[in-house]
Amino acid sequence: MKIDNSVKSSGQVAGDNKTRAAREPSSSPVQTSGGGTQVALSGKLDQLVAQAPVVDGAKVDEIKQAISNGRFQVNPEKVADGLIESVRQMLSAQPQSA
Known part of the structure; x- marks a missing residue:
């Protein structure tokens, strides 16, 4: 099996814990242009991402x-x-x- 080395590593992980922890969970409703549907984000996704292991x-x-x-x-x-x-x-x- 050949490994493609075309992707160069910068030594930093794009989504490290500091970046994840700095994000605030979004709880503001979103309006769609068509029918006025609202979606409220609970922040659960942000919490799950923050708990994900860093590579x-x-x-x-x-x-x-x-x-x-x-x-x-x-x-x-x-x-x-x-x-x-x-x-x-x-x-x-x-x-x-x-």
């Missing part, structure tokens, strides 16, 4: 190098466990229907 550029570069050198090995059991845990979290977050 470790050094770790990404390390993994890219391991892949290109043929040293990167996938642990299928760990991948499967992670997928199952993700599905469990998504299912538990859904409202229960009667």
Whole structure:
């Protein structure tokens, strides 16, 4: 597998925690031009984005190098466990229907 190195890293992550934390949640209603529909944003999306992990550029570069050198090995059991845990979290977050 060939890795495309055409994207250059500046060493900074665009959405670091400082930037995310500085954003204020928007709660102002938005009017559409057609029918006067209002949408109020609760700030929930901003909270979720602020909690998202920041990408470790050094770790990404390390993994890219391991892949290109043929040293990167996938642990299928760990991948499967992670997928199952993700599905469990998504299912538990859904409202229960009667």
